[in-house]
Amino acid sequence: MGVGIEVRGLNAWYGKNQALNEIDMKVPANHVTAVIGPSGCGKSTFIRCLNRMHETIPDARAEGDVKVGEMDVYGDGSDPVEVRRRIGMVFQKPNPFPTMSIYGNVAAGLKLNGFSNRKQMDELVERSLKLAALWDEVKDNLHKKSGASLSGGQQQRLCIARALAVEPEVLLMDEPASALDPISTSKIEELIFQLKQHYTVVIVTHNMQQAARVAELTGFFLMGSLIEYDKTEKIFTNPADKRTEDYVTGRFG
Amino acid sequence: MPSIAASTSQPVSLWRRVANQGATAFAILTAVLVLVPLMAIFVYLLIKGVGALNWAFLTQTPKPVGEAGGGMANAIVGSGVILAIASLIGIPLGIGSGIYLAEYGRNRFGDIVRFTADVLNGVPSIVIGIAAYSLVVVPQKHFSALSGGVALGIMMIPTVARATEEMLLMVPNAVREAAFGLGIPKWRTTLSITLRTASAGVITGCMLAFARVAGETAPLLFTAFGNQFWNLNPNQPTAALPLQIFVYAISPFDEWHNQAWAGALILIILIVGAVAAVRITVSRGRLKGA
Numbered sequence: 001m002g003v004g005i006e007v008r009g010l011n012a013w014y015g016k017n018q019a020l021n022e023i024d025m026k027v028p029a030n031h032v033t034a035v036i037g038p039s040g041c042g043k044s045t046f047i048r049c050l051n052r053m054h055e056t057i058p059d060a061r062a063e064g065d066v067k068v069g070e071m072d073v074y075g076d077g078s079d080p081v082e083v084r085r086r087i088g089m090v091f092q093k094p095n096p097f098p099t100m101s102i103y104g105n106v107a108a109g110l111k112l113n114g115f116s117n118r119k120q121m122d123e124l125v126e127r128s129l130k131l132a133a134l135w136d137e138v139k140d141n142l143h144k145k146s147g148a149s150l151s152g153g154q155q156q157r158l159c160i161a162r163a164l165a166v167e168p169e170v171l172l173m174d175e176p177a178s179a180l181d182p183i184s185t186s187k188i189e190e191l192i193f194q195l196k197q198h199y200t201v202v203i204v205t206h207n208m209q210q211a212a213r214v215a216e217l218t219g220f221f222l223m224g225s226l227i228e229y230d231k232t233e234k235i236f237t238n239p240a241d242k243r244t245e246d247y248v249t250g251r252f253g
Numbered sequence: 254m255p256s257i258a259a260s261t262s263q264p265v266s267l268w269r270r271v272a273n274q275g276a277t278a279f280a281i282l283t284a285v286l287v288l289v290p291l292m293a294i295f296v297y298l299l300i301k302g303v304g305a306l307n308w309a310f311l312t313q314t315p316k317p318v319g320e321a322g323g324g325m326a327n328a329i330v331g332s333g334v335i336l337a338i339a340s341l342i343g344i345p346l347g348i349g350s351g352i353y354l355a356e357y358g359r360n361r362f363g364d365i366v367r368f369t370a371d372v373l374n375g376v377p378s379i380v381i382g383i384a385a386y387s388l389v390v391v392p393q394k395h396f397s398a399l400s401g402g403v404a405l406g407i408m409m410i411p412t413v414a415r416a417t418e419e420m421l422l423m424v425p426n427a428v429r430e431a432a433f434g435l436g437i438p439k440w441r442t443t444l445s446i447t448l449r450t451a452s453a454g455v456i457t458g459c460m461l462a463f464a465r466v467a468g469e470t471a472p473l474l475f476t477a478f479g480n481q482f483w484n485l486n487p488n489q490p491t492a493a494l495p496l497q498i499f500v501y502a503i504s505p506f507d508e509w510h511n512q513a514w515a516g517a518l519i520l521i522i523l524i525v526g527a528v529a530a531v532r533i534t535v536s537r538g539r540l541k542g543a
Binding site for chain 1: 359425427428430431432433434435436437438441442445446449450452539540
């Protein structure tokens, strides 16, 4: 089951450049929440702060209060490795491990975290690939083909399966369909819709139609600040802020 | 689209055809020029060496001066022992420092290590032999395969380290991010994901270093020293193919000259064989589309 996310007073920097200003945001469990905004507005930085991926970039740092379920992400003694294990992430470009088989890719997170029960692993791999709607396409080549041999859309679903296999509580997706063709995109969107039964999903997207299609809640970011955050329908039909309206109607961005 | 069709159906200008064929011919020529020296050496070795090559050469130890026959079996095995010791030293240390340089070495200390490795790469091999002599032979008070292995191992380190670093840096950052995103710790990511992704290139680097030191003679002169008899104890003076070739080649006897040629032929065959064996083993494990 998914858990909710509560962000309070989140600030993030790249060196001396502040990329996020005092973000407050409450993401409900088992919902899909979209984060939209023009390039460079801080939306990717924001979700990368949620699982402490932001700080893997040299000179980058973040401060603030982030609670994911009961877990205090930036609390004293919080381990970024443990945080990332519980909050899965799917990146903009599909990034399967190129030298591993399809099975190896999905099982990687389990294996490298010391999980060794072969039978349970087989089940988890199958379950994850089914959840990611890839099982039927790859089940005959699980061990024979490398992850890199799949098409772009299949690779992205493989990456989703890989993230799901470690059984996270939250799934973060950073423009997961922006490098894909329309058919693969619609498959991923359908999948996101299914995933919210088990997970809390936060998705960054450039594509406003996509946000409207998959998300119940939408946050609009501009220049490192969260301008407006509301039900998706409200954001797209009757936004409270003029800047949101300008953006969703295509007047800038 | 008629305009494109029209432009492609136009005859290609004479100049462009000539330039195209000229460039292709030049590329082929340079490729052939690269192959010629290797083939020339190999053919020449075959012609000169095959006459002295026989079963006795591969299975017997050298005969005393003046006696015909005998072989280099002890030198072949000795070279194997010395190279095994060298690889045990050079490959782990080289890969380890390559990992440090690529994954943690974006700092001053890393720059120093990088510079040191490049200098070490340029140190003449005889100087490395002297270093191994004073490090191992002098304290032990005797020559040994071990000291020869240390000398060659030291020579392997910078090549392996720099190759490993280059190959790890070629692994896209997205691969590391994917692993971090799964909650895999950095050390584990480096060993099981990044190094594994770069493994083909790292292995090539190791084989290059191996092939390079396999033919080294100078560092063995006062470390492994050579031996006319069987010796499998790594702590005793040991024969090595390049040493045996050297001694036989500068001798005044025709029979030994012929054996030196045969030894050189065997040395090349063994190096090519070892590199090919590793390549085949590695490519066996490769998956479709990887």
